[in-house]
Amino acid sequence: MTVLAGPRIVTPDGILDDGYVRVERGTIAAVGSGRPAGQVETVDGAWIVPGFVDIHTHGGGGYTFTTGDAQQAKGVARFHLAHGTTTLLASLVTSPPALMLAATRAYAPLVAKGVIAGIHFEGPYLSQPRCGAQNPAHLRSPSTDELSRLVEAGEGAVRMVTIAPELPRALEAISLLATYGVVAAIGHTDATYEQTLAGIAAGATVGTHVFNGMRPPHHREPGPVVALLDSEGVTCEFIADGVHLHDGMLAFAARVTGPTRAALITDAMSAAGMPDGEYELGGQCVTVAGGVVRLSAGGSIAGSTLTMDAAFRRAVNVGIGIEGAVRMAATTPAAAIGLRDVGALEAGRRADLVVLDDDLRVLRVMRAGTWILRLP
Structure with missing residues (x-):
């Protein structure tokens, strides 16, 4: 004791x-x-x-989740643990079906051992116009057959899948995930306000890095951002690095949702904690300059070099306060993916x-x- x-x-x-x-x-x-x-x-x-809970991270410390390599995954977990993240999901990016299935099988034992809390597929069922740094060569419409194979191969390891709700068969895919007990998240989407609400009605409960990779709000077409922020049953992810979101927007969005519906995430990739330079993400070359990650071709923001302790500090500094920031960095993300044994003291x-x-x-x-x- x-x-x-x-x-x-x-x-x-x-x-x-x-x-x-x-x-x-x-x-x-x-x-x-x-x-x-x-x-x-x-x-x-x-x-x-409480230990931080990061439900959206692709890598860190020179290691990556995106290749499906178990040793790499252990390296990511060690790196983020040193920054206070005691629970994290392994987020993959848009990939071919074979890689997704191989990664699921490779990471399932790590989930069973508690090294990671589960797998998050950010793609491939995403909008072409809003794909950001996702590899467009592997984007495709949702497939319930493919999802069933992945979820069943993971034997409980698959925790969350991000889907653009406007795609063909997206609502069917979201409903299927709900029946499996897997969180459906809305992200990388060009959906209208109404299409987003339809995705929520079908069972989606998380907004993937809200504002980023989404049709921007307009006073005559609110789009996905307003629909997600205004939906009581949805947890909204925010990348609090001052690059993806202006501090004023972070503070505003957190006030709209309240800390019980706001989850800080890193969206970190392998360059987190590493020097500036050239890196790889999902088969694409990215360049890190001043800690900001962008596609080498095109310049789209491509993940981050953020850690959860830095995100926590930023949330406090924009006026959210210690108690609210703790909820956003631990309690709320844990609840969003159904974890009841972590996230609070x-x-x-x-x-x-x-x-x-x-x-x-x-x-x-x-x-x-x-x-x-x-x-x-």
């Missing part, structure tokens, strides 16, 4: 200025106020927050936590009751 005390603790019920977290066998046994009896480990730092959840200093920088990371990272 471990009892941690010291910094302010952010819980679902508020901030404890004088509290503790009791950890037993990898699980949070209790969170309370005051000083409990017994031996207590005093934690240096300013804050204890409360009894019964896995003991995943991050210790932050006064500047909200990571000092220590605990996953399942074990300290993974301790900085001097």
Whole structure:
């Protein structure tokens, strides 16, 4: 048993200025106020927050999820763990059917072992005009047969699929995912407002990096952005890096949805944590300059070099506040993909936590009751 005390603790019920977290066998046994009896480990730092949950990331630290290589996937998880992300989905980009199936089979054992929380297919069922950095050579209309093969091959590993709802058979595909218990997300879409609402009615519950890769709002055609922001049952992803979204837009969107419907994501690719230069993403060459990723041919933004701790700091700095930012970085994304054992500091959840200093920088990371990272 471990009892941690010291910094302010952010819980679902508020901030404890004088509290503790009791950890037993990898699980949070209790969170309370005051000083409990017994031996207590005093934690240096300013804050204890839940481990971050990133439901949309393609890579980091020079490693990538997009090739379906299990060793690469482990490298991505290690890199983001050092930045406080204790739970993450492996996001693939638009790919040929054979690669998608091979990646599903390669990553399913990692999901079973808890290395990653599941697989997210961002594509290939996306809009050609709004595909962004997705490889247009592999875009195709939704196929319920292909989806069934992937989901069944994953044996529970497939957690989320992004679909443009205006495509042929898209609503049928979204409904199928719902019957499997897989999250359907709306993204990379040129849909109208009405087409987006139809996708939501069919069962879609997440908006993939809202604003980015979408028809922009217009006062006579609100499009997908307004439909997603205004739908109570939809969690909206936001890339809080100051590049994909202006800080004012991030603050505005978070106010519209509230922290219970807003999820911070990184959309990071292999160049996160790496020097500027040339990289590969989904079979396409990308260039990183000043930490910004763009397609080498065409210049479209192509993912990010963001980490969740940086996204968390940005959310706080734009005025969302510590408690709201914790929900957006942990509690809300966990709930969006159906995870009930992570995402908050409360009894019964896995003991995943991050210790932050006064500047909200990571000092220590605990996953399942074990300290993974301790900085001097």
